Amino acid sequence: xxxxTQTPSHQVTQMGQEVILRCVPISNHLYFYWYRQxxxxxxxxxxxxYNNEISEKSEIFDDQFSxxxxxxSNFTLKIxxxxxxxxxxxxxxxxxxxxxxxQYFGPGTRLTVT
Amino acid sequence: xxxxxxxxxxxxxxxxxxxxLNCTYSNSAFQYFMWYRQYSRKGPELLMYxxxxxxxxxxxxxxxxxxxxxxxxxxxxxxxxSDSATYLCAMRTGNTPLVFGKGTRLSVIA
Numbered sequence: 516x517x518x519x520t521q522t523p524s525h526q527v528t529q530m531g532q533e534v535i536l537r538c539v540p541i542s543n544h545l546y547f548y549w550y551r552q553x554x555x556x557x558x559x560x561x562x563x564x565y566n567n568e569i570s571e572k573s574e575i576f577d578d579q580f581s582x583x584x585x586x587x588s589n590f591t592l593k594i595x596x597x598x599x600x601x602x603x604x605x606x607x608x609x610x611x612x613x614x615x616x617x618q619y620f621g622p623g624t625r626l627t628v629t
Numbered sequence: 630x631x632x633x634x635x636x637x638x639x640x641x642x643x644x645x646x647x648x649x650l651n652c653t654y655s656n657s658a659f660q661y662f663m664w665y666r667q668y669s670r671k672g673p674e675l676l677m678y679x680x681x682x683x684x685x686x687x688x689x690x691x692x693x694x695x696x697x698x699x700x701x702x703x704x705x706x707x708x709x710x711s712d713s714a715t716y717l718c719a720m721r722t723g724n725t726p727l728v729f730g731k732g733t734r735l736s737v738i739a
Contacts, residue, residue, distance in 0.1 A: 570724075571725070604670070606673070615680065
């Protein structure tokens with residue numbers, strides 16, 4: 516069964532450093548998402564991406580964040596200058612086109628900022 | 630008022646029990662309702678997906694939506710220790726992102 520994959524599974528970085536989180540969505544999916552989950556809190560939407568551009572973003576997704584689809588398979592989230600409060604699980608999700616198709620999540624990347 | 634409210638539990642039941650998990654929501658524009666299961670430090674796994682009021686059954690799982698009351702439920706029959714996880718309700722309007730509840734932590738004791 517096709518699945519969303521994410522690398523790395525765990526990333527440790529120092530405050531102020533840049534990190535890139537990588538995702539390979541399911542191959543026939545056209546909508547891509549990043550969500551995050553701070554330990555003990557709810558899953559929160561960051562950004563959605565469709566047709567090579569951001570379709571929606573939350574207030575969390577400020578100028579330090581960016582997304583890119585550098586080729587036909589990868590979808591990346593870059594955090595330019597990490598802060599302690601960026602420590603969280605970051606989940607990538609994807610879905611087919613059309614409102615009745617649902618999102619499938621990857622296993623997540625645990626980001627620890629020290 | 631929070632958009633999606635879900636009792637975080639924890640909920641502990643004996644093996645074989647029927648489990649009832651619930652969420653309420655305030656946004657009447659929500660049309661699509663999902664239940665995800667999440668094991669510790671893993672990604673949410675889609676369990677059930679409905680977009681109309683009423684019941685939808687899949688094996689031991691039944692999802693129920695009552696749009697008039699803005700209330701959704703997930704029932705698990707014959708619960709197993711492997712069902713121990715956090716259950717997240719999520720919902721959205723058309724092409725909008727998912728809005729999640731906080732999740733209910735369930736333990737099924739053998």
